[in-house]
Amino acid sequence: MKRIFILVFVALFAVTGYAQKSIVKKITIQTNGVCAECKKIMMENVPQWNGVRSCTYDMNSSKLTIVYDEGKTDANTLRANVSKLGYDADHIKANDEARAKLPACCRVPKYQEHHCGSGCSHGTSGGCNHGGKSSGGCNHKH
Numbered sequence: 001m002k003r004i005f006i007l008v009f010v011a012l013f014a015v016t017g018y019a020q021k022s023i024v025k026k027i028t029i030q031t032n033g034v035c036a037e038c039k040k041i042m043m044e045n046v047p048q049w050n051g052v053r054s055c056t057y058d059m060n061s062s063k064l065t066i067v068y069d070e071g072k073t074d075a076n077t078l079r080a081n082v083s084k085l086g087y088d089a090d091h092i093k094a095n096d097e098a099r100a101k102l103p104a105c106c107r108v109p110k111y112q113e114h115h116c117g118s119g120c121s122h123g124t125s126g127g128c129n130h131g132g133k134s135s136g137g138c139n140h141k142h
Helices: 002-019 036-048 075-085 096-101
Strands: 024-030 052-058 063-069
Touching (some): 036 063, 036 075, 063 075
Antiparallel strands (some): 052 063
């Protein structure tokens, strides 16, 4: 009887240990972040989410890469959380209220044509050749 109890206990322990092993996954989410402030917001918030092990943000491509524990979260939850920060996340649009609270520089579409106040017109990815600091409110480097 004692052996049966020990065998059952060992079997339960082995199954429980196996069930708790996490599966680590990686997802890359296309966002509409545009600047260093967007990166800062994501890098301060995303690592705090349940199941997230690490993340990186590429400002050039606006892609957020997240390494996460599949046993604690999933890709759709991560996309929804990015939306709640105020950013598009693949096919999920940004939460309007959260987007309105972002700094002005984060709400400008990445390639929106605008005038920087120094006599030139360009997208927010740059393209000015005057070398000066803008006076019209655009925060990107010229």
